[in-house]
Amino acid sequence: MALSFIKKVFTFGKEKPAEEQAPEASQTKVLEAEPGPHSHEEHLPLASDPAFPEQLDIAGAAPAADAVEPSEDAEDAAILPAAYQIGDLGVIPLSLLEAEAEAEPETPAKETPTAKTPPSVSSGDQAADEAPVFDASHDEVTDIRPEEISGAAEEGQTVPPQPISLLGGETPGGVAEDAPLRDADGEDASKTQPLLPKGFATTAKTTEAEPIAPYPKLTWFQRLRAGLARTSSQLTGQISALFTKRKLDDDTLQDLEDLLIQADLGVETAMRVTDTLASERYGKDVTGEDVSRIMASEIAKVLKPVAKPLQLDLTHKPHVILVVGVNGTGKTTTIGKLAAKLSGAGLKVMVAAGDTFRAAAIEQLKIWADRTKSEFIGTKLGADAAGLAYDAFEQAKAKKCDVLIIDTAGRLQNKAELMAELEKIVRVLGKLDPDAPHTVLQTLDATTGQNALNQVEIFRNIAGVNGLIMTKLDGTARGGILVAISAKHKLPVYFIGVGEGVDDLEPFEAEDFAHAIAGLGQ
Numbered sequence: 451m452a453l454s455f456i457k458k459v460f461t462f463g464k465e466k467p468a469e470e471q472a473p474e475a476s477q478t479k480v481l482e483a484e485p486g487p488h489s490h491e492e493h494l495p496l497a498s499d500p501a502f503p504e505q506l507d508i509a510g511a512a513p514a515a516d517a518v519e520p521s522e523d524a525e526d527a528a529i530l531p532a533a534y535q536i537g538d539l540g541v542i543p544l545s546l547l548e549a550e551a552e553a554e555p556e557t558p559a560k561e562t563p564t565a566k567t568p569p570s571v572s573s574g575d576q577a578a579d580e581a582p583v584f585d586a587s588h589d590e591v592t593d594i595r596p597e598e599i600s601g602a603a604e605e606g607q608t609v610p611p612q613p614i615s616l617l618g619g620e621t622p623g624g625v626a627e628d629a630p631l632r633d634a635d636g637e638d639a640s641k642t643q644p645l646l647p648k649g650f651a652t653t654a655k656t657t658e659a660e661p662i663a664p665y666p667k668l669t670w671f672q673r674l675r676a677g678l679a680r681t682s683s684q685l686t687g688q689i690s691a692l693f694t695k696r697k698l699d700d701d702t703l704q705d706l707e708d709l710l711i712q713a714d715l716g717v718e719t720a721m722r723v724t725d726t727l728a729s730e731r732y733g734k735d736v737t738g739e740d741v742s743r744i745m746a747s748e749i750a751k752v753l754k755p756v757a758k759p760l761q762l763d764l765t766h767k768p769h770v771i772l773v774v775g776v777n778g779t780g781k782t783t784t785i786g787k788l789a790a791k792l793s794g795a796g797l798k799v800m801v802a803a804g805d806t807f808r809a810a811a812i813e814q815l816k817i818w819a820d821r822t823k824s825e826f827i828g829t830k831l832g833a834d835a836a837g838l839a840y841d842a843f844e845q846a847k848a849k850k851c852d853v854l855i856i857d858t859a860g861r862l863q864n865k866a867e868l869m870a871e872l873e874k875i876v877r878v879l880g881k882l883d884p885d886a887p888h889t890v891l892q893t894l895d896a897t898t899g900q901n902a903l904n905q906v907e908i909f910r911n912i913a914g915v916n917g918l919i920m921t922k923l924d925g926t927a928r929g930g931i932l933v934a935i936s937a938k939h940k941l942p943v944y945f946i947g948v949g950e951g952v953d954d955l956e957p958f959e960a961e962d963f964a965h966a967i968a969g970l971g972q
């Protein structure tokens with residue numbers, strides 16, 4: 451029966467018109483079936499699912515009417531396990547097998563004890579009893595008894611189970627060397643052949659992937675340097691050009707000041723640099739390197755007072771961190787990264803999906819919560835964010851969480867609404883603890899430049915921002931703006947985001963940042 455089952459797999463839908471043979475037709479049916487004995491979930495257990503073996507029994511049971519059309523004989527009634535029906539491969543039409551069989555003489559496959567041609571159909575009526583059996587790891591279909599496969603082995607000889615092959619002609623490793631896989635039109639399908647899941651093999655000629663040399667992971671400073679390369683190379687290039695064979699005079703100082711302002715560093719910092727340069731080198735020859743050094747030192751002086759660790763008052767249970775900022779600046783991602791750091795350090799963290807305007811934001815935070823083993827609280831789309839914040843605070847207290855981090859929406863398009871919402875969140879949290887939220891963090895996207903200055907102004911007024919995190923400093927960042935913001939607002943800068951990964955959040959270091967902007971080493 452096993453072979454007839456395979457034939458069933460391979461011929462499923464063959465009699466139907468071409469368009470109906472598309473995998474979609476058979477897949478949709480199963481996927482859309484009501485949950486039941488043959489629902490999608492039951493057919494696709496995780497390999498590690500302990501329930502997996504029992505579920506496999508289903509494949510040998512009578513077919514569910516809603517899953518597969520009943521067919522003429524009992525053998526044909528075997529339900530195709532979903533593993534065959536869905537996924538990129540879909541159902542393999544018999545024409546493929548026939549094409550392969552025709553192609554066989556031209557493409558002799560290696561001598562192998564395994565099948566060279568599709569299995570012949572065995573007779574027998576053990577259909578229902580001999581449903582395919584998957585091993586626990588879902589690696590192989592072991593119901594294909596090699597002795598039933600033509601040319602497989604001598605009668606009675608035991609041949610270890612082989613990975614199921616879409617076409618014959620396997621090498622012992624499971625992949626034939628020469629036989630091209632043909633699609634229904636007789637075309638070499640190797641170009642379109644998808645990557646096969648584990649446990650499948652194909653005769654399609656596959657190009658061996660070049661072994662990929664392990665890519666050295668850049669240090670965070672290298673990523674910061676790379677992210678700030680645009681700012682720094684533009685600056686240093688222009689500075690070198692400015693000071694080539696020129697003594698330091700009023701004109702060059704003015705030009706330098708303009709350059710620094712254009713790089714978003716702000717008037718105040720630009721003047722600090724030119725004043726220091728003038729006091730040290732006026733009337734003398736100056737190199738671009740001299741200027742870069744002085745620039746780095748002056749920038750570091752601006753940044754040092756704001757480069758502070760994020761203070762957690764763990765006498766509060768929880769310490770509440772409200773995260774605000776324009777949408778897309780990296781709030782949710784940063785919350786995930788913070789949660790990872792905190793829970794990694796053994797603190798109990800809860801994250802609250804207060805951005806109730808975007809379903810994806812709630813989902814995204816839930817994923818981060820799972821990933822960082824944090825408690826999660828969310829509500830339905832469009833629900834009152836302040837109500838969620840209140841519930842989150844109560845639950846975090848009840849669960850004795852150390853830290854509660856609340857995500858918020860950031861649509862500046864509707865400033866009045868946003869303002870009202872954030873104010874309400876702060877007010878409501880204050881009812882449970884007059885000091886809450888204990889930290890109001892604003893995320894700033896380093897690629898936005900000057901606009902970030904206005905964003906701080908707005909959110910500081912709305913939500914009482916008392917700390918900053920600049921994200922996306924690994925991209926084509928315009929990091930100069932952080933210097934201008936620091937000079938103006940003097941708000942602590944706790945961390946910088948240097949990538950999308952969970953570990954890509956670094957404590958803010960004034961010297962390193964200043965050096966990266968000036969194009970100097972760490």
Ligand SMILES: Nc1nc2c(ncn2[C@@H]2O[C@H](COP(=O)(O)OP(=O)(O)OP(=O)(O)O)[C@@H](O)[C@H]2O)c(=O)[nH]1
Binds near residue numbers: 949
């Ligand atoms: N390269 C890079 N990408 C980042 C960084 N931080 C966040 N991102 C990406 O920026 C995009 C927006 O991040 P989110 O965390 O969704 O931003 P958000 O502020 O929560 O956005 P809304 O939910 O729309 O308000 C995502 O694609 C993040 O992966 C970073 O430090 N570097």
